[in-house]
Amino acid sequence: MGITDLLLLGQGSDLASERGVSCPGELPAPSDPDLRERARRARATLGDQVFVLGHHYQRDEVIEFADVTGDSFKLARDAAARPDAPYIVFCGVHFMAESADILTSPSQRVILPDLAAGCSMADMANYEQVAACWAVLDELGIGQSTIPVTYMNSSAAIKAFTGEHGGTVCTSSNAHTTLTWAFSQGERVLFLPDQHLGRNTAVLQMGLTLGDCVVWNPWKPRGGLTDSQIKNAKMILWRGHCSVHARFSLDSINDVRSRIRDVQVIVHPECQHEVALNADIIGSTEQIIKTVSNSPAGSKWAIGTELNLVKRLAQQHQDKQIVFLDKSVCYCSTMNRIDLPHLVWSLESLVEGRVVNEIKVAERTAHFARVALDRMLSLI
Ligand code: SF4
Known part of the structure; x- marks a missing residue:
């Protein structure tokens, strides 16, 4: 169960190889002066058939055509609240479209206007790496007493891993609540994939110390840690971060x-x-x-x-x-992949009866990811 679990219908099965080639020769030119009018026309033709979601980090030219805006979790819930819309166009990044697919009905189809819109943080933890980490925890006899918690900004496969191993998902709004629950269930937490959210929540909100936290480096044998460092840690933080x-x-x-x-x-x-x-x-x-x-x-x-x-x-x-805050920091380059030409292309394709760039999570992955998401929802 890894990235290969993701079936990109009509686009092959490997996300990475599809990035940047999702609409060969069909994309309207960015200089087309009619782009906004084309977007308006397609939206009007599709009416209630389509529900357009826009993440807060999207460009203004895209937000203009969103039915709702929000963070990743709010948008996934907004999508679930519109079971009458057969098509969900998700203007955000890949893991968000996956969550929308997991939380909507099987008949609804989720579209990501550009498949190159990934998330570098989500890509920093893959299923095989996390399974290898868990095998070490099991070998040390602490797998049973460790609760895996993943941030929303992770792939469906990682969410499923936490669901299958008694853990859950958190957002940046509810990380404190979620970690409080996790520590009531076990002695330590494996926190994926953002070390900073995990550390900031543990130390600044929960009274843990920096010494209670260790960082698991997936590129080093046994995370680059000694057995006693792993056993004594309360927070095992995955070595991931947001590049912005x-x-x-x-x-x-x-x-x-x-x-x-x-x-x-x-x-x-x-x-x-x-x-x-x-x-x-x-x-x-x-x-x-x-x-x-x-x-x-x-x-x-x-x-x-x-x-x-x-x-x-x-x-x-x-x-x-x-x-x-910092003049040298720039836009999230993958969020910015979704622009008006890609949005127009995906909407006009729907008008022509073609579903492009559909994001579909494999059934078993979706099942356990939903277990993890439901656990989180029961805590809110
Ligand atoms: S802002 Fe950071 S976490 Fe959000 S999509 Fe971009 S890289 Fe991922």
């Missing part, structure tokens, strides 16, 4: 504080520990939006999350001073 959020640094916080008097720094928990430690507020994407939106006019914010969202917030709240 992990780039914010303490220097960027110090720099913005020196430039903008009374600025408040708000960052996502995927940021490095020293960044989280020195920020004023740590919050999930939804929490960042709420906090900044509800702040009084004249507030000053430096935000450490994806650039598309920060620019949109600055545009929407011109009565506040909103800046991006």
Whole structure:
């Protein structure tokens, strides 16, 4: 059960080999002045047949045509709440479309407008690597007392692994609740794939120490750890990270504080520990939006999350001073793969009766991933 479990219907079976070649010769030119009109026309023709989801990190040109916006978990639930829509067009990245497929009915078909829209963090933990780690824990006699918890930003195969081994899924909003449950079930947690979310939640919210955490490096024998380090750890953190959020640094916080008097720094928990430690507020994407939106006019914010969202917030709240935390950090390149030409292509294909770039999770994987997701939902 690994990446090969994913059946990309009509597109072959290997996601990596399909990236970048999902619409050969059919993509409208980005310079086409009628693109917005074409998108509007296709949407109108499809009516309630299609439900378009837009992640907060998507480009404005895509968000304009989304029926709903949100973080990955909210969008998967939004999709599940629309069983009448036969087609779900997911403007986000691959693992999000998988979650939507898992949580929607078998008759609904989920479309990712560009198959190259993956997530580097999700790719940092594959099934074989996690199974090899688990085999070491079993050999040391601690598999039974370890609870695997994976962040939403992971493949369906990893979610299924946690479901099958008594664990669950968490989001950046409910990581504290989920880890509290996990520690009531076992003595330690194997946290996948984002080491920073795991460490920040354990140390800053749950009172664990940095010494309680070890980092499992999947590219080293036995994770690069000694047997006693593994046995004594409370949190075994997978060596994964977000290639956008992990780039914010303490220097960027110090720099913005020196430039903008009374600025408040708000960052996502995927940021490095020293960044989280020195920020004023740590919050999930939804929490960042709420906090900044509800702040009084004249507030000053430096935000450490994806650039598309920060620019949109600055545009929407011109009565506040909103800046991006670090000028050298750029957009999430895979989120940005979904652009208006890809959206138009996927919608116009549906109008012609063709389903392109369908994301379908194999039945067994979907079953155990749903077990993990249901466990999480029962904790909320
Ligand atoms: S922002 Fe980070 S976690 Fe989100 S899709 Fe991009 S690489 Fe993945």
